[in-house]
Amino acid sequence: MPTFGDLKLSRRDMLMGTAATLALGNAPNTASAQDAGVSGGAVALAAGTPSLAKVSFTVNGAAHDLNLDTRTTLLDALREHLHLTGSKKGCDQGQCGACTVIVEGRRIASCLSLAVMHQGDAITTIEGLGTPDNMHPMQAAFVKHDGYQCGYCTPGQICSAVAMLDEIKAGMPSHVTADLEATPQLTNAELRERMSGNICRCGAYSNIAEAITEVAGSPA
Amino acid sequence: MKPFSFERPNTPAEAAAAAARVDGAKFVAGGTNLLDLMKLQIETPTHLIDVNRLGLDKIEASSDGGLRIGALVRNSDLAADQRVRRDYAVLSRALLAGANGQLRNQSTTAGNLLQRTRCPYFYDTNQPCNKRLPGSGCSALHGFSRQLGIVGTSDACIATHPSDMAVAMRLLDATVQTVNGAGAERRIAIADFHRLPGDTPQIETTLQRGELITAVTLPKPVGGKHIYRKVRDRASFAFALISVAAIVQRDGTGRVALGGVAHKPWRVEAAEAAMPRGAKAVAEQLLAEAMPTEQNAYKRPLVERTLGAVLAEAKG
Ligand SMILES: Cc1cc2nc3c(=O)[nH]c(=O)nc-3n(C[C@H](O)[C@H](O)[C@H](O)COP(=O)(O)OP(=O)(O)OC[C@H]3O[C@@H](n4cnc5c(N)ncnc54)[C@H](O)[C@@H]3O)c2cc1C
Numbered sequence: 001m002p003t004f005g006d007l008k009l010s011r012r013d014m015l016m017g018t019a020a021t022l023a024l025g026n027a028p029n030t031a032s033a034q035d036a037g038v039s040g041g042a043v044a045l046a047a048g049t050p051s052l053a054k055v056s057f058t059v060n061g062a063a064h065d066l067n068l069d070t071r072t073t074l075l076d077a078l079r080e081h082l083h084l085t086g087s088k089k090g091c092d093q094g095q096c097g098a099c100t101v102i103v104e105g106r107r108i109a110s111c112l113s114l115a116v117m118h119q120g121d122a123i124t125t126i127e128g129l130g131t132p133d134n135m136h137p138m139q140a141a142f143v144k145h146d147g148y149q150c151g152y153c154t155p156g157q158i159c160s161a162v163a164m165l166d167e168i169k170a171g172m173p174s175h176v177t178a179d180l181e182a183t184p185q186l187t188n189a190e191l192r193e194r195m196s197g198n199i200c201r202c203g204a205y206s207n208i209a210e211a212i213t214e215v216a217g218s219p220a
Numbered sequence: 221m222k223p224f225s226f227e228r229p230n231t232p233a234e235a236a237a238a239a240a241r242v243d244g245a246k247f248v249a250g251g252t253n254l255l256d257l258m259k260l261q262i263e264t265p266t267h268l269i270d271v272n273r274l275g276l277d278k279i280e281a282s283s284d285g286g287l288r289i290g291a292l293v294r295n296s297d298l299a300a301d302q303r304v305r306r307d308y309a310v311l312s313r314a315l316l317a318g319a320n321g322q323l324r325n326q327s328t329t330a331g332n333l334l335q336r337t338r339c340p341y342f343y344d345t346n347q348p349c350n351k352r353l354p355g356s357g358c359s360a361l362h363g364f365s366r367q368l369g370i371v372g373t374s375d376a377c378i379a380t381h382p383s384d385m386a387v388a389m390r391l392l393d394a395t396v397q398t399v400n401g402a403g404a405e406r407r408i409a410i411a412d413f414h415r416l417p418g419d420t421p422q423i424e425t426t427l428q429r430g431e432l433i434t435a436v437t438l439p440k441p442v443g444g445k446h447i448y449r450k451v452r453d454r455a456s457f458a459f460a461l462i463s464v465a466a467i468v469q470r471d472g473t474g475r476v477a478l479g480g481v482a483h484k485p486w487r488v489e490a491a492e493a494a495m496p497r498g499a500k501a502v503a504e505q506l507l508a509e510a511m512p513t514e515q516n517a518y519k520r521p522l523v524e525r526t527l528g529a530v531l532a533e534a535k536g
């Protein structure tokens with residue numbers, strides 16, 4: 001795991017460094033690592049003392065053992081500790097979807113989840129879906145259909161779309177599914193409702209819908 | 221966010237015991253409400269107990285013909301469960317009307333019941349708010365109250381409970397099951413679970429300190445047509461201004477509960493006798509004691525009209 005000490009700070013790190021990351025950097029040496037797996041021994045901290053906890057998970061197939069300030073969100077762990085900056089911090093309140101990643105096959109807002117809650121989980125970020133030379137079909141479709149302008153929401157849109165199609169395949173209903181007992185189909189109304197957690201301030205929605213529809217293999 | 225220590229117990233008993241032992245401890249489930257509030261230092265737990273690995277994530281048939289929903293069942297899984305879709309459709313509909321796909325994958329049954337109000341002053345730490353800082357006053361009474369409560373309110377607080385799911389749970393006569401640090405189990409009828417604000421709006425439920433929710437149970441299905449109609453500022457991904465949950469039988473009898481009007485899901489069983497007489501009669505009784513502000517007086521006619529649309533849909 002890259003530690004704060006041996007890290008070369010880029011301008012982005014300086015600008016985007018979060019409170020939790022900076023607090024970790026400043027943590028007094030006395031803050032001892034607490035093994036969160038051991039229950040029963042936990043004692044509440046004196047107010048204001050940062051606490052560390054260990055967590056192990058895989059990201060895009062690679063195993064990571066981290067010792068993190070407990071306050072670190074999954075998003076901050078990915079961006080600031082593992083340097084996977086594809087997942088974006090938009091609102092940091094679960095409202096915009098830019099931080100969407102796939103955990104154990106399901107899309108979640110990584111800004112409203114603590115890294116230490118993900119012991120043993122398999123996490124996929126935009127970097128793990130595909131690479132510029134070997135794009136995931138959803139990434140390729142976004143490029144083809146111009147499913148973005150500034151691109152900030154795009155990693156979240158793509159992770160969300162990939163997992164959303166799996167939800168439809170699994171037969172999960174949505175707010176606009178007319179018959180709860182029928183198998184849902186990917187209509188345009190379904191697509192828009194299901195993607196409502198991903199905001200695009202540039203308003204590239206119709207192109208995003210076309211990209212997703214093409215991957216799903218049905219007409220928009 | 222204030223620092224906190226963290227632990228990951230393996231059994232409900234361990235989790236409840238930890239909560240009883242540590243002052244300032246809180247459970248974290250999906251984290252979607254708690255972390256949001258911790259970032260703003262509205263919630264400042266000193267210790268978090270992760271309840272995600274307690275084996276409370278199953279939906280099981282119960283011996284009385286009902287359903288036992290584990291406290292950690294995700295909102296998306298509950299909404300998609302075949303039994304819920306068939307027999308408790310109003311619950312699926314309410315869940316699907318809430319939040320978005322990502323958040324429903326994270327949010328849990330217990331966490332949803334315990335989510336805190338969306339009153340703008342509760343979130344604005346620069347403003348007085350009796351719920352956030354008891355005794356500081358209520359900024360909403362003479363402030364921006366368009367989204368807030370109209371019935372069961374008090375001079376101390378006019379906040380609403382923001383959950384969609386809880387409204388369906390109230391309609392379905394759910395029961396909340398708990399265990400405390402000493403291992404004692406308890407069942408709380410959903411009607412008695414959420415409190416009205418009174419003089420102590422900071423106390424929102426009848427849970428005791430450290431009490432862990434283990435499950436929510438539903439009695440056997442009652443049939444009828446299930447409808448959840450949510451009125452909001454956007455077509456998707458917005459909290460309710462008001463919502464109507466209803467189960468209507470062929471003969472026009474049934475039940476109805478409201479969201480977005482009170483500090484708890486709002487159901488007045490006596491009003492349900494008026495259902496065959498139509499929406500106006502029901503709404504009058506449901507909101508007989510309503511004391512809206514100037515800004516949220518629109519909710520009264522909105523409830524009546526939405527209820528009218530729901531009853532018409534049930535007939536059609
Ligand atoms: C952007 C956004 C939009 C939303 N829109 C809607 C909406 O339209 N409709 C709606 O209904 N909701 C909406 N929500 C709220 C969402 O439904 C809740 O945040 C979620 O249900 C909370 O569940 P959780 O598991 O994440 O709870 P957490 O955040 O983990 O916990 C919430 C509270 O419950 C306590 N708790 C958790 N589990 C237990 C347990 N087993 N026993 C005792 N205490 C426990 C925690 O200590 C905490 O106090 C929205 C949320 C966001 C962020």
Ligand code: SF4
Nearest residue numbers: 339349350358377378
């Ligand atoms: S209505 Fe309740 S939550 Fe809102 S400001 Fe008043 S006391 Fe606080």
